[in-house]
Amino acid sequence: MDVKEIRKQFPILDQEVNGKPLVYLDSAATSQKPVQVIEAVNDYYRRYNSNVHRGVHTLGSLATDAYEGAREKVRSFLHASSTQEIIFTRGTTTAINMVAASYGHTNLEEGDEIVLTPMEHHSNIIPWQQAAKATGAQLKYIPLQEDGTVSIEDVRNTLTSNTKIVAIAHVSNVLGTVNPVKEITKLAHEHGAVTVIDGAQSTPHMKVDVQELDCDFFAFSAHKMSGPTGTGVLYGKKHLLEKMEPVEFGGEMIDFVDLYDSTWKELPWKFEGGTPIIAGAVGLGAAIDFLEEIGMDQIEAHESHLADYAMKKMQEVEGLSIYGPEKRAGLITFNMDTVHPHDVATVLDSEGIAVRAGHHCAQPLMKWLDVTATARASFYLYNTIEEIDKLTEGLIKTKEYFGDVFA
Amino acid sequence: MSLHSNNLDTLYRQVIMDHYKNPRNRGELEDETLHVNMNNPTCGDRIQLQLKVEEGKIADAKFVGEGCSISLSSASMMTDAVKGLPIDDALEMSNIFSLMMQGEDYDDEKFDLGDIEALQGVTKFPARIKCATLAWKAMEKGLHEEES
Numbered sequence: 001m002d003v004k005e006i007r008k009q010f011p012i013l014d015q016e017v018n019g020k021p022l023v024y025l026d027s028a029a030t031s032q033k034p035v036q037v038i039e040a041v042n043d044y045y046r047r048y049n050s051n052v053h054r055g056v057h058t059l060g061s062l063a064t065d066a067y068e069g070a071r072e073k074v075r076s077f078l079h080a081s082s083t084q085e086i087i088f089t090r091g092t093t094t095a096i097n098m099v100a101a102s103y104g105h106t107n108l109e110e111g112d113e114i115v116l117t118p119m120e121h122h123s124n125i126i127p128w129q130q131a132a133k134a135t136g137a138q139l140k141y142i143p144l145q146e147d148g149t150v151s152i153e154d155v156r157n158t159l160t161s162n163t164k165i166v167a168i169a170h171v172s173n174v175l176g177t178v179n180p181v182k183e184i185t186k187l188a189h190e191h192g193a194v195t196v197i198d199g200a201q202s203t204p205h206m207k208v209d210v211q212e213l214d215c216d217f218f219a220f221s222a223h224k225m226s227g228p229t230g231t232g233v234l235y236g237k238k239h240l241l242e243k244m245e246p247v248e249f250g251g252e253m254i255d256f257v258d259l260y261d262s263t264w265k266e267l268p269w270k271f272e273g274g275t276p277i278i279a280g281a282v283g284l285g286a287a288i289d290f291l292e293e294i295g296m297d298q299i300e301a302h303e304s305h306l307a308d309y310a311m312k313k314m315q316e317v318e319g320l321s322i323y324g325p326e327k328r329a330g331l332i333t334f335n336m337d338t339v340h341p342h343d344v345a346t347v348l349d350s351e352g353i354a355v356r357a358g359h360h361c362a363q364p365l366m367k368w369l370d371v372t373a374t375a376r377a378s379f380y381l382y383n384t385i386e387e388i389d390k391l392t393e394g395l396i397k398t399k400e401y402f403g404d405v406f407a
Numbered sequence: 408m409s410l411h412s413n414n415l416d417t418l419y420r421q422v423i424m425d426h427y428k429n430p431r432n433r434g435e436l437e438d439e440t441l442h443v444n445m446n447n448p449t450c451g452d453r454i455q456l457q458l459k460v461e462e463g464k465i466a467d468a469k470f471v472g473e474g475c476s477i478s479l480s481s482a483s484m485m486t487d488a489v490k491g492l493p494i495d496d497a498l499e500m501s502n503i504f505s506l507m508m509q510g511e512d513y514d515d516e517k518f519d520l521g522d523i524e525a526l527q528g529v530t531k532f533p534a535r536i537k538c539a540t541l542a543w544k545a546m547e548k549g550l551h552e553e554e555s
Contacts, residue, residue: 018414342450342475343419346532350415359451366451372473373451401415 001298007382009034009290020352023387028173028201028331028378029356030223033287037227040286041279051275053252067278070285071268074233077288078218079209084267085241087234088281092200093123095219095234096167098271099196100127102244103217108164110136115158115166115193117142117150118368119175122361124167124198137164144368147325148175155184163193170202174360174376176307176328178202182213189214194240200224204380205303205329207296210235222280226380227287231280234271241267248273291381299381303330306379306388313392319399323369331378333360336395339402341375347398353391417528418535419476426480426522431487432469440467441553445545447537452478456486456545460553465489465497470542477526477535482542484522494550501543508536 007013010032015022024032044066050059052067068083075083089095104127108114114128118141132139142158145151150168159166166188171178185195194216202208204225210218217240222231236244246253246264253273255263264270291299307330314320319337336344345357356376359366366372377391441458454472458465468486472479485504489497496518504523506513510530529539 340475342452342477342535342538346418346535347415358449363451372453401419 001294001302001381003302003382003384006034006294007384009036010382011035011038013382017352017354018350023351023353023390025377025379025383025387025391026354026356027204027380027383028224028376030229031204031226031380032382033226033228033283034290036290037283037286041228041283044279044282049279052278053269063278066282066285067276070281070288073285073288077208077292078203078233078235079211080235081211082238085235085238087236087241087268087271088276089219089232089234090230090277091221091223091232092198092219093232095217095232096124096196096198097127098234098247099217099219099236100131101247103194103240104128104131104137104165105134106243106245108132108135108137111162112137112164113140113160113162114138115140115142115163115188117168117179118144118364119148119150119172119177119362120167120169120364121173121198121200122363123200124169124196125364128165128167142168148172148177148323149325150177150179150184152180152183152187155187159187159191159193161191163188163191165196166193167196167198169198169200170208171199171205171329172324172365173201173331174333174362174365174374175324176331176333177325178327178329181215185213185215201329201331204291205296206300216240222284222287225284225287226290228280228283231277231284233284238267241271244271246270246273250274252276294381302381303379303383306330306383306385307332309385310377310379310388310391313388314395317392317395317399320395323374330380331376333374333376335371335374336399339398341373343402344375344395344398347401348391348394351390351394351397353394355391414531418532420525420528422522422525423476423480426483427476430479430483432483432490433471434469435471436467436469438467441549443545443549443552445541445548447474447478447541449537450475452538452541454478454482454542454545456482456542456549458546458549458553460494460550464491464493465550466491468546470545474541475535475538477529477538478541481526481539484526485542485546488518488521488523489546494554498547498550501547504543505540508540 012032048059048062050063052064071083071086074086181197188195196217197215199218199220203220216237218235223229250273253270321335323333341357436457443456446453452474457469459467470482503513
């Protein structure tokens, strides 16, 4: 994989921030976009912007073909068996909310259990809290190991015959933990439960095969995988989606509308009320083409190399605490003793280095870590070893800068 | 050292770091007081401000909480500055601070802002303005509750 060549395709990376070359280490929040994606969205608006599935004119057909073509690209990317299982959403949050509001509200009742982990992003906690409140079901958490991983033994001990839904991140956005979602799904199925996998942090970085995982629902966002914001996908097994009620009602999702009753379109369109985010889907399709041309295995190997190197280098910085397991996806969450993560991020920014600081939408996990906030450096296919060296140098300088204060 | 750029030093002025290192009024008031909790939900900073209001004046002010150098030093300076002020004056000072944070002109005659003016550098770091205003927002909220 030629990272230099790849970087040339991301125009935003070629700039200075605060007088220093930009080092973008916040791809877990949102990734940058290659020119192929920017052009695809641009081309759609310049050449064939039109509404989809309506009317008979030529532009309408072009837009529909591009939109449905993107759906087929997603199907193939996830190795789903049918495009009927691919629903375009606004992002991972919307996708999980759809499952909680539709599947959850219909299938949960008092005494049922929804099983989560403390490492979930807020968007994989709150929809379930709401579903639990509405139905009388209960939330249960699989405890974490000390290093921030989940043991299959604990999963086995947490699931019961009352468990109806197991919702878990494929990759933790804070710890970088890669969860054994295939094994968890197998155990969930043995108890008659379905799994909902939050794939926001895995899909951009590794090959995902929903049939191999055998998960029932899988959600991800386009913007973290070099696609546009405002677009995401809910994958669901066809037999489950067929029995689910739509969450949004209105234009385009209907079959017949009468004054007092209506019927729905077939899958996947019954879940896509209103004019969809057409340009977003087109951009996601272009992002998938871009990533697949490079190869997901190559991308994963590159990021794994970066993460290993960063772990080694950052552990050499005195006073740095790193959270999460040794073996991890391409992100490192850390704190510098005596310096608040905001201050770390501000000093790094003055060096042109962009990292995230805060609670990363994972307040329960912050509590588990016993911190109020952390800093996070996250990597993608365009990051380099030299950039990790700059990060490490920046951290040493941060320590020196504030060292004077606390001396 | 290269990092001692003028830009960073306008943010991390010595007086700010002094308030961060040795916060004034950090702790809890013993008497019956007004408690205001305020979070910055995007970053996890949280502060509990405790005000003792007597005869329309802020008789005492303390805070507890977690946050970055900017939010904690601002809380330290704010509690120092409003002690002894009538409610109206404290609210007016808060307005002045808000104008300062927005980089707008403000009346620097009415109050002796003292250390607070060191926070002016924050205006050059838009992402950090919310840190500086957290304690002030808590104070406003508390006083408005007291008034109503």
